[in-house]
Amino acid sequence: xxxxxxxxxxxxxxxxxxxxxxxxxxxxxxxxxxxxxxxxxxxxxxxxxxxxxxxxxxxxxxxxxxxxxxxxxxxxxxxxxxxxxxxxxxxxxxxxxxxxxxxxxxxxxxxxxxxxxxxxxxxxxxxxxxxxxxxxxxxxxxxxxxxxxxxxxxxxxxxxxx
Numbered sequence: 001x002x003x004x005x006x007x008x009x010x011x012x013x014x015x016x017x018x019x020x021x022x023x024x025x026x027x028x029x030x031x032x033x034x035x036x037x038x039x040x041x042x043x044x045x046x047x048x049x050x051x052x053x054x055x056x057x058x059x060x061x062x063x064x065x066x067x068x069x070x071x072x073x074x075x076x077x078x079x080x081x082x083x084x085x086x087x088x089x090x091x092x093x094x095x096x097x098x099x100x101x102x103x104x105x106x107x108x109x110x111x112x113x114x115x116x117x118x119x120x121x122x123x124x125x126x127x128x129x130x131x132x133x134x135x136x137x138x139x140x141x142x143x144x145x146x147x148x149x150x151x152x153x154x155x156x157x158x159x160x161x162x
Contacts, residue, residue, distance in 0.1 A: 023062040030066025067118040067135040074122030102130035109142035
């Protein structure tokens with residue numbers, strides 16, 4: 001079993017598989033499933049420091065596409081939510097997001113509330129492409145910030161980071 005695990009880790013560390021795995025993990029973690037993609041990004045970068053920018057872009061793309069799926073799920077769920085009434089907190093959150101508009105999707109990077117925020121943006125039928133634009137910016141900035149912070153805590157051979 002240990003030999004199989006080591007061979008799988010070695011296989012996933014290869015750039016051609018590592019980037020696709022990172023994309024899948026980033027995509028899934030942006031949906032409403034509780035999964036973090038930052039450890040996958042950090043692990044890939046520790047094994048392949050030359051992939052710093054490609055990995056950040058792949059993680060951002062996967063996470064943004066996951067946010068787009070959240071938007072569409074929210075858009076489709078509009079009728080279901082209307083049937084079950086509105087709590088006071090629910091109404092206040094909706095009012096807040098309606099005021100911010102698509103710019104509220106900049107906060108899609110936040111843990112716990114970020115991914116549902118994308119779904120609520122779809123539920124409110126906020127304009128799709130502006131929401132995607134702000135989602136991508138927020139998610140990219142999160143990946144850059146988290147990766148740089150982790151590289152300072154766990155220094156390695158990433159060009160430009162010690």
